[in-house]
Amino acid sequence: MRDKRELLLRAKRRWVLSTIEIQEEDPGPFPKEISKMFNDQTLEEEHYYQITGAGVTEEPQGVFKIDATTGSVFALKSIDRETRSSFHIKFDVLSTRTGQPIDEQLAFNIDVKDINDNAPTFLPPTMDVKVNENLEEGGAIVNLKAEDNDQMNTDNSKFTFSLVSQIPNEPKIELKQMDKVGFLTLKGCFDYDKVKKYDVIVQAKDHGEPSQSSQAVITLNIIDTNNHAPTFRQKKYQGEVLEMITKNDILRIAVDDKDTPNTAGWRAKYIFMKGNEERNYQIDTDPVTNEGILSVIKGKDFERRNIIYLLVEVENEEPLTLCKDNKLVGASEHPPRDRVNITIKVIDVNDAPVYEKDTFHVYQKEEEPPGKELFTPTIKDLDSDLSKVRHVLLEDQGKWMTIDAKTGTITSAKMMDRESEFVDENDVYKIVIGAIDDDEPPATGSCTVLIHLKDINDNKPMLATNGAILCGNKDKKVMVTAMDDDAPPFGGPFAFSLVDDDKTVTQRWKLDPSYGDQAGLISRTPLPYDNYSVPLLIQDQQGEITSETMAVMVCDCGEGVVCKPKDPVTSSLGKAGIGLLFLGLLLFLLLLFLLACQCKAKEMVMVQDEGNQTLIKYNQEGGGSADQAEPTLLLTPTRMVAVNNGHKTNTIKTSEISNGVVKDTDFYNSRVVDMINVTSLNSQPQRNTFTSSGPARSNTWNVNRTNTGQGRSSMYQRSVSMCSNQHIADHIDRRLYMMYGNLLDQAGYPPKEYAYEGLGSKGPSLDKLSLSDQGENMIFLDDLGPKFKTLAGICQHTIQEKNKALKKAALD
Numbered sequence: 001m002r003d004k005r006e007l008l009l010r011a012k013r014r015w016v017l018s019t020i021e022i023q024e025e026d027p028g029p030f031p032k033e034i035s036k037m038f039n040d041q042t043l044e045e046e047h048y049y050q051i052t053g054a055g056v057t058e059e060p061q062g063v064f065k066i067d068a069t070t071g072s073v074f075a076l077k078s079i080d081r082e083t084r085s086s087f088h089i090k091f092d093v094l095s096t097r098t099g100q101p102i103d104e105q106l107a108f109n110i111d112v113k114d115i116n117d118n119a120p121t122f123l124p125p126t127m128d129v130k131v132n133e134n135l136e137e138g139g140a141i142v143n144l145k146a147e148d149n150d151q152m153n154t155d156n157s158k159f160t161f162s163l164v165s166q167i168p169n170e171p172k173i174e175l176k177q178m179d180k181v182g183f184l185t186l187k188g189c190f191d192y193d194k195v196k197k198y199d200v201i202v203q204a205k206d207h208g209e210p211s212q213s214s215q216a217v218i219t220l221n222i223i224d225t226n227n228h229a230p231t232f233r234q235k236k237y238q239g240e241v242l243e244m245i246t247k248n249d250i251l252r253i254a255v256d257d258k259d260t261p262n263t264a265g266w267r268a269k270y271i272f273m274k275g276n277e278e279r280n281y282q283i284d285t286d287p288v289t290n291e292g293i294l295s296v297i298k299g300k301d302f303e304r305r306n307i308i309y310l311l312v313e314v315e316n317e318e319p320l321t322l323c324k325d326n327k328l329v330g331a332s333e334h335p336p337r338d339r340v341n342i343t344i345k346v347i348d349v350n351d352a353p354v355y356e357k358d359t360f361h362v363y364q365k366e367e368e369p370p371g372k373e374l375f376t377p378t379i380k381d382l383d384s385d386l387s388k389v390r391h392v393l394l395e396d397q398g399k400w401m402t403i404d405a406k407t408g409t410i411t412s413a414k415m416m417d418r419e420s421e422f423v424d425e426n427d428v429y430k431i432v433i434g435a436i437d438d439d440e441p442p443a444t445g446s447c448t449v450l451i452h453l454k455d456i457n458d459n460k461p462m463l464a465t466n467g468a469i470l471c472g473n474k475d476k477k478v479m480v481t482a483m484d485d486d487a488p489p490f491g492g493p494f495a496f497s498l499v500d501d502d503k504t505v506t507q508r509w510k511l512d513p514s515y516g517d518q519a520g521l522i523s524r525t526p527l528p529y530d531n532y533s534v535p536l537l538i539q540d541q542q543g544e545i546t547s548e549t550m551a552v553m554v555c556d557c558g559e560g561v562v563c564k565p566k567d568p569v570t571s572s573l574g575k576a577g578i579g580l581l582f583l584g585l586l587l588f589l590l591l592l593f594l595l596a597c598q599c600k601a602k603e604m605v606m607v608q609d610e611g612n613q614t615l616i617k618y619n620q621e622g623g624g625s626a627d628q629a630e631p632t633l634l635l636t637p638t639r640m641v642a643v644n645n646g647h648k649t650n651t652i653k654t655s656e657i658s659n660g661v662v663k664d665t666d667f668y669n670s671r672v673v674d675m676i677n678v679t680s681l682n683s684q685p686q687r688n689t690f691t692s693s694g695p696a697r698s699n700t701w702n703v704n705r706t707n708t709g710q711g712r713s714s715m716y717q718r719s720v721s722m723c724s725n726q727h728i729a730d731h732i733d734r735r736l737y738m739m740y741g742n743l744l745d746q747a748g749y750p751p752k753e754y755a756y757e758g759l760g761s762k763g764p765s766l767d768k769l770s771l772s773d774q775g776e777n778m779i780f781l782d783d784l785g786p787k788f789k790t791l792a793g794i795c796q797h798t799i800q801e802k803n804k805a806l807k808k809a810a811l812d
Helices: 002-007 503-508 575-600 723-743 776-783 786-811
Strands: 020-023 032-036 047-053 064-066 072-075 086-095 106-113 126-132 140-147 159-167 172-178 181-187 197-206 213-223 236-242 247-253 268-274 281-285 292-296 307-316 322-324 327-329 339-347 359-365 373-375 390-395 401-403 410-412 428-436 444-454 467-471 477-483 494-498 509-511 518-523 530-539 545-555 632-636 640-644 649-653 674-681 699-706 715-719
Touching (some): 020 032, 064 086, 126 140, 159 172, 172 197, 181 197, 236 247, 247 339, 292 307, 359 373
Parallel strands (some): 126 213, 674 699
Antiparallel strands (some): 064 072, 140 181, 172 181, 281 292, 322 327, 477 518, 530 545, 632 674, 640 649, 699 715
């Protein structure tokens, strides 16, 4: 333990400092020493002192400095405490040799001691205040507030309010204070008629040494209030009015008031005290003159009373306040309100006939036959002979009524329709009748007759709209809405059905739902885009049935709900297209020339073939002959054919002949003539296939056939020209395009050929045949007989006529 005590060394106090206080606004002289710094570590080494911080190296700079050798701290100028009340400064001692700190840094504060150099000030220093004349005694007039910038909670910042002066002196104004807030209060009451403005000066004085003070000027503007009661200029008024009429401004009564005009204490209010128990009269105040305007708002009957006495009093909008003996008095001490007597004379006039009631209700079923008496009114007239009163119709929009001029009986002149435009939404037909007496001038009374029409089932249901669009690209259902002008239970909901005798409709459409205000019309299968008429039967709740037709347009709506417009059929050709057009025309003329050469040949050369038939039917429904012995035709791409007749072999070139290219503006596609070499083999027949574009099909065949029936082979080329068949096909194609061309680009079912005759016979055509190698075995063609020559002549004549027409069109 003793060893531990020997290790604990007590450090010396190295800094000898005290809190520094300086007085604000010190007059100097400057620099003025305010303290001296000392450090015990400086005994061992040469050193110098340094201070940094606020007032030295930080703003505000130039306030303090230190003697680097002695450590004395100096103030360089006077300081305002209200600008800066303290300074935080750091003190260092540094080695003269190294410039490094010899000891740790110390921070100290310099506090500025306050002096009473600020007076309390009012916020604001001047005030302009409005005060009501009827302010009660002791009420606060205005609040006063002041502040002092000297040090808080010292005598320098504490102050007291006082009232310096008041002009004029009466009534007395007093000043009260609570802490740093003051109040001006009233003792007595103001009189606007005597004094309208007061000037008051108040003072705030602090408790410091020496004391400081300031003043504020307060102007009190008195606002006039109701301290004068209104009085009538006259005590009696007289007027007159015709009986049973209403009229504005029949009489004016005037008052006087000494309060400020156009204020609540000046504006008058008139009160009926007697004579207006039935509320026949009304008094309004003229905002400019303050007069009372007497009006009749409900007519008075002369026979009951011909003179009316009215008693009227007046007061102001604002309650009256009075000051007696410099004090406000209560309402019980106020004088009574001023009053006036008004006499109104009622002048007798001719009274109009009066109906028993203003409105009568009559109930009638619609569509009743005319001539039915509906209503007879009852009237009275105190000053006329009822037998001389005549009745008239004042309002009858539909001209449905007649009226008896003597009795006033109303009779129907036409059948009344509840669904008419003259009947309102409550099924009521309104008429107005009048009764006119015979006095001078004649007087008319009137009443209203409301005829309530009961509905019957006199309207058939119908379609709300007879057209609809069905977007075939995304929907298969449209809603059909029905309507009926009759009211329940004679209208909907309705029963919808399709007409049963039209099988096309029932196969194409169905209804779901089929009951209600709407029905769903659904297509059973996808429909081609077109317009469709759907006959419907609609039945209401009472069994009335109507036949209607719904027009449905099936179309492509795209992403919307309306039909897309069709793309216009237009075309444009560039330079390349025009060149191809001329090239096609030249090719067309060449093909015509070749076709004419074939058709004009006078000899028909046929190959004698005893093993197989070469003439077959052309009305077969398949792609080839029904003869099972006929060999299958295979399409081959060869252009050079070897012919062997047993003694000689020749190489011949197949003739590539087109059957003709037809160019027509009715056609939407071009016809392509295929030149195909066909090789016949001994096998079962098969259906030939080909590519077609549109409904038109055209093929010209080169047939390369091998015959093995007589122990010898023969290869030959046959050019088949289908002149007549082609003409018929052209005509059919043209008609199909005219009927269906506009629908080909729409979704649905394009036209189909159900009677296509196939690719033609596998045997030689009856048209003239042309062979590139005519041998001795072809002479038998001359002996075919007159029937074949006649057929060839017809074909040749048809082709010649067609060629002439095509050449003429090409030249034009």
